[in-house]
Amino acid sequence: MIREYLENVLKEVALDIVIFAFREGRMEVLLLKWKHTDKYSLPGGRIRVDESLKDAVTRTVEERTGLKGVFLQQFQVFGELDRYAYYSAQQTREYLERALGESLEDLDLLSRTVSIGYYALVNGERAQPKPDAFTEACAWWDVHDLPRLLFDHNHMIVRALETLRREIRYQPVGQLLPEKFTLGELHRLFEVILGIPLDRRNFHKIVTGYDFLIRLNEKKVGAAIRAPQLYSFNFKKYYAALKEGVGL
Amino acid sequence: MIREYLENVLKEVALDIVIFAFREGRMEVLLLKWKHTDKYSLPGGRIRVDESLKDAVTRTVEERTGLKGVFLQQFQVFGELDRYAYYSAQQTREYLERALGESLEDLDLLSRTVSIGYYALVNGERAQPKPDAFTEACAWWDVHDLPRLLFDHNHMIVRALETLRREIRYQPVGQLLPEKFTLGELHRLFEVILGIPLDRRNFHKIVTGYDFLIRLNEKKVGAAIRAPQLYSFNFKKYYAALKEGVGL
Numbered sequence: 001m002i003r004e005y006l007e008n009v010l011k012e013v014a015l016d017i018v019i020f021a022f023r024e025g026r027m028e029v030l031l032l033k034w035k036h037t038d039k040y041s042l043p044g045g046r047i048r049v050d051e052s053l054k055d056a057v058t059r060t061v062e063e064r065t066g067l068k069g070v071f072l073q074q075f076q077v078f079g080e081l082d083r084y085a086y087y088s089a090q091q092t093r094e095y096l097e098r099a100l101g102e103s104l105e106d107l108d109l110l111s112r113t114v115s116i117g118y119y120a121l122v123n124g125e126r127a128q129p130k131p132d133a134f135t136e137a138c139a140w141w142d143v144h145d146l147p148r149l150l151f152d153h154n155h156m157i158v159r160a161l162e163t164l165r166r167e168i169r170y171q172p173v174g175q176l177l178p179e180k181f182t183l184g185e186l187h188r189l190f191e192v193i194l195g196i197p198l199d200r201r202n203f204h205k206i207v208t209g210y211d212f213l214i215r216l217n218e219k220k221v222g223a224a225i226r227a228p229q230l231y232s233f234n235f236k237k238y239y240a241a242l243k244e245g246v247g248l
Numbered sequence: 249m250i251r252e253y254l255e256n257v258l259k260e261v262a263l264d265i266v267i268f269a270f271r272e273g274r275m276e277v278l279l280l281k282w283k284h285t286d287k288y289s290l291p292g293g294r295i296r297v298d299e300s301l302k303d304a305v306t307r308t309v310e311e312r313t314g315l316k317g318v319f320l321q322q323f324q325v326f327g328e329l330d331r332y333a334y335y336s337a338q339q340t341r342e343y344l345e346r347a348l349g350e351s352l353e354d355l356d357l358l359s360r361t362v363s364i365g366y367y368a369l370v371n372g373e374r375a376q377p378k379p380d381a382f383t384e385a386c387a388w389w390d391v392h393d394l395p396r397l398l399f400d401h402n403h404m405i406v407r408a409l410e411t412l413r414r415e416i417r418y419q420p421v422g423q424l425l426p427e428k429f430t431l432g433e434l435h436r437l438f439e440v441i442l443g444i445p446l447d448r449r450n451f452h453k454i455v456t457g458y459d460f461l462i463r464l465n466e467k468k469v470g471a472a473i474r475a476p477q478l479y480s481f482n483f484k485k486y487y488a489a490l491k492e493g494v495g496l
Contacts (some may be wrong), residue, residue: 012260013362050358053327077322077364079301112297114261116325116362170414 008045018046018160022176032135066128099134169245170195212238257294263313264292266408280383314376347382414470417493460486
């Protein structure tokens with residue numbers, strides 16, 4: 001199976017995708033657990049010879065989450081000669097053979113590869129994580145409590161977060177929220193990404209000053225005594241505001 | 249020669265580098281003219297199997313400009329299936345054969361390639377442009393007056409400029425200036441990159457409010473009657489300020 005797959009993909013280029021979701025007040029990423037091992041990696045894959053880079057990334061995210069039309073952003077190409085951080089090339093080959101259930105002796109599967117790093121911003125409530133052919137689990141992990149990942153994937157997640165933090169004014173981080181959300185959730189999202197506390201009153205004042213928040217005729221149920229107001233995005237206006245930078 | 253070269257490089261990944269300089273008030277890019285043709289492309293090349301992506305880019309920029317330690321930034325990976333804009337794959341193959349002086353019939357030189365786009369910010373006074381093995385000229389071109397380039401290279405330059413414009417607060421565009429410069433030159437540089445006029449007084453006030461400009465005991469000679477003051481950068485302070493964003 002792996003041999004057939006490899007015939008139709010680029011071999012020197014890989015994709016790795018940091019799929020972010022905001023779940024219960026935490027930034028989380030989707031990790032795959034390799035079959036018959038206790039080792040994890042980011043979702044990713046290869047570019048088919050007959051598809052564009054963009055189509056390959058979109059397809060991979062859809063395969064892992066069931067979601068279409070997800071926001072995707074290239075953030076870095078990883079081109080070091082040695083991309084093995086916690087586990088050596090030899091160890092990684094063994095894990096891969098276990099996961100695939102076949103010997104790779106005659107295959108150059110782990111030779112020099114340049115990996116294109118993307119991050120995706122998804123709605124954690126709508127995503128339906130699904131492992132691929134050589135993994136047995138696909139689940140959310142808190143970005144601040146990750147296992148030691150295969151390859152340079154811990155480093156990739158750090159770099160993706162740094163990029164998101166630096167570009168928060170221009171990236172549609174609101175895509176991480178459920179369709180209906182409270183200002184408290186939006187506030188918490190910004191705090192978690194930036195890693196610093198933000199004055200609540202001031203934050204509310206700034207975001208409600210934009211025209212992209214729709215105040216719904218609904219309050220969050222099951223919450224506190226004073227049920228908080230729910231909002232949703234006018235995405236057209238939100239994206240227009242992001243072009244100028246949503247200043248916080 | 250080309251066959252030997254290809255044995256030691258990645259074949260599915262290419263590098264293309266938009267080398268910017270600020271010369272006589274204009275943003276310019278370095279273009280290569282292919283031998284025995286009137287066709288142009290960006291400088292670029294391949295990654296050797298024994299060098300990292302970063303080393304490959306650094307080496308290529310040094311080969312084309314003679315400069316070491318140049319500021320380099322990845323800005324986009326170009327992974328479309330068809331990367332031929334003005335000249336078809338067939339035409340491009342013919343130009344390449346002319347430039348190399350040999351038939352490529354048995355070579356897969358122009359098969360599917362993903363290209364990693366970088367931009368470089370160089371001091372136009374210090375750069376010494378030099379063509380490579382299959383080009384006969386390497387020269388500066390005004391970004392607003394470019395020929396129709398091979399591959400998708402016009403598009404790449406547009407994207408590089410857009411990135412530089414969007415990230416001007418965080419990118420060391422001062423690297424484009426000569427060692428000693430006037431506030432007028434710095435002002436003009438920002439106007440040219442942003443493509444809009446900036447109030448001169450206000451601009452001067454903002455930039456001199458930072459601590460990264462060193463006022464020299466020197467004035468620009470040969471200029472107007474009132475010779476303008478020369479400045480240089482304290483690059484350590486400049487880079488520190490860029491981390492927060494140099495607000496203009």
